[in-house]
Amino acid sequence: MSDTLVNLTIKDGLATVELNRPHRKNAIIGPMMDELAAAVTVASEDPTVRAVLLCGSEGAFCSGIDLKEVNVEPRPEWLSTQPQSLRDAHVALAKCPHPIIVAMERFAINGGAAFALAGDIVIAGDDDFIQVGEVKLGMLAPNNLAWLSARYSPATVLQIVLTGDRIYGKRMVELGLAYESVSSDQVLARATELAAQIAGYPEGAAAGLKKAVLALADLDDVDAWFQKVGVPTAAKMPTKLMK
Numbered sequence: 212m213s214d215t216l217v218n219l220t221i222k223d224g225l226a227t228v229e230l231n232r233p234h235r236k237n238a239i240i241g242p243m244m245d246e247l248a249a250a251v252t253v254a255s256e257d258p259t260v261r262a263v264l265l266c267g268s269e270g271a272f273c274s275g276i277d278l279k280e281v282n283v284e285p286r287p288e289w290l291s292t293q294p295q296s297l298r299d300a301h302v303a304l305a306k307c308p309h310p311i312i313v314a315m316e317r318f319a320i321n322g323g324a325a326f327a328l329a330g331d332i333v334i335a336g337d338d339d340f341i342q343v344g345e346v347k348l349g350m351l352a353p354n355n356l357a358w359l360s361a362r363y364s365p366a367t368v369l370q371i372v373l374t375g376d377r378i379y380g381k382r383m384v385e386l387g388l389a390y391e392s393v394s395s396d397q398v399l400a401r402a403t404e405l406a407a408q409i410a411g412y413p414e415g416a417a418a419g420l421k422k423a424v425l426a427l428a429d430l431d432d433v434d435a436w437f438q439k440v441g442v443p444t445a446a447k448m449p450t451k452l453m454k
Contacts, residue, residue, distance in 0.1 A: 273323025336395030
């Protein structure tokens with residue numbers, strides 16, 4: 212198993228960013244977030260890149276915060292900086308000038324859902340689900356709220372965050388959370404196909420359209436947007452609820 216927590220490959224204009232903790236269903240820990248931010252920044256700054264594919268290794272997208280690692284004794288050194296690492300990763304995704312296509316395989320839960328929602332285009336599986344379930348844990352979901360509020364109507368956001376229910380692929384399409392729902396074993400292939408298609412468009416076309424849309428929606432000031440939503444400090448994030 213690779214020691215790299217996030218794999219980055221760049222070929223033919225497509226940057227593939229892969230979360231790589233398969234033994235924990237790509238659950239979130241601070242060091243993985245640091246590597247994610249770094250990988251996305253590299254892809255953003257590479258002049259040959261025209262699209263980004265975000266996926267998880269070995270058939271799962273992301274199961275949320277890794278509660279086992281968070282609660283291990285002694286506490287990991289990175290725990291105190293994990294909220295900042297999370298924010299840095301999300302800001303890097305939000306600042307990425309290239310279209311981000313997400314291959315949402317199996318599940319994207321709570322903190323993992325936020326990374327699926329970061330995609331400009333999401334491909335989901337018919338039997339796969341997204342879940343923003345923080346309400347069931349008695350906590351807010353700042354990164355999920357940041358992406359949801361930026362992209363969807365208040366009515367849709369409230370349906371998602373107040374129920375905390377699993378939302379499967381076809382329902383994701385109905386809500387506008389996903390572009391397509393396909394057979395669960397075809398998610399990565401279809402997302403890769405679509406990402407490669409977009410990467411093959413004339414240089415600057417897709418990035419220019421993305422920039423224009425964000426500017427028209429007053430979402431081009433990423434730092435201000437995430438500051439508005441806010442991210443809890445470590446002291447405000449009880450470890451037993453961090454997922």
